[in-house]
Amino acid sequence: MDILLADHHPVFRRGLKCMMKDNQAFEFKGKVEDGKDLISGIAKYQPDVLVLEVDLPNSDGVGSLRRIRQEFPDLKVLVVSCHPEEIYAVSSVKAGANGYIAKTRTIKEVKKALLKVSEGGTFLSENIKDQMNDNQSGNILKFKKLSTREIEVLNLLSRGKRNKEIAQQLSINEKTVSTYKTRLLKKLNVDNIADLIHQSRLLQLSS
Template identity: 30%
Template sequence: MVTIVIADDHPIVRKGLKSLFETEKDFSVVAEANDGFEAVNVAQRFNPNVVVLDLILGDINGIEVARELSKNLPRTGIVIYSMLASDHYVMESFKAGARGYVSKDSSSEELIRAIREVAAGKRYLSARLSEQPSLGEMITTNSPDFYRRLTAREREVFQLSAQGLTCAEIARRLNISRRTAEAHRANMMRKLGFSRPAALYNFAFQHEIQADTAPVKPGTAKKNRKKSGQQV
């Protein structure tokens, strides 16, 4: 059984979603929320498999709710269901911990499919959004093969870039100059075929590279390379 919490500030939307989900025999709506604070409270109370979350909730926005839920309920999948379809909102939602994003003008079948995918531990981006150049620009070849093209330093820059760090922040984290960080990032994006940062974020999100990579400690990589005689 897939347990669901619906968080939307429009009663008619919540009612419609509940009616839709009740047509699925293995879906169970355990609670509804009218605003962000209530969404956090009921999710923590019922610990659902999935929270279907709007971005505009009146008090705190859905991105902040997603960030709070992903921190306190890491096993609960978050599907953003919103009219806001710009790449900014999509990428910020993913960075906050959402696993799925569906535009409100998508079909009901697609929303149900997104919930099933997220409940199964997968990620989902609706077809309409994936067609946007900034979101749909992805590598379709097997990710490990492409990832192995990068040097060890470029992989570190990739990971930190996927976390949203700027070149200046990456330079401080890795104890290298900003110019060196910019060069590593440019080389990494060229090797992977990316023309813009949003494509990098989407690639990392789709292949869960960021989640599978251990955090880089300040200066650690540089010290290790010096010990092994490798050039930084």
């Protein structure tokens, strides 16, 4: 099983290789450190499994999964990230990933996720499964209603990005960013951007 690592964190790349060194079924074929090289990297290495950091530089985040799925329909994709699972896990799978795991998870869980995805399964941690099924978790239910693009805009807002920066990163115009912000205010039932960002960060801290 050939693996391509698309991640700009050297420590994570080395750690994953070390963790899987005893499993001869896996071979790490190469790496991609920048989103602009992602598609060409997949075409070059022809991996069976792509381990993808959702925040790869010069990538449009979860949105890049849609293009990957269109161009490489048989490729298995495991998304990894330092972001909370509550925000990106469901959207990643909806966009075409076979699994999602946060980098804060244990080595055992990351290994389990890679094995599960490589075998053709779908991986989500027990934590996110429980939260998704918890009808009392109001914040989680709200975030589940957001589209992939709305989540991308919200994440960039929570990182202090301005409309112009968000528009450039997501390849949309500033007016469209404003439209998404209005939708987010309504869907998350808040009155202003400060409260919107605050609620987003509270959710992240709860993971």
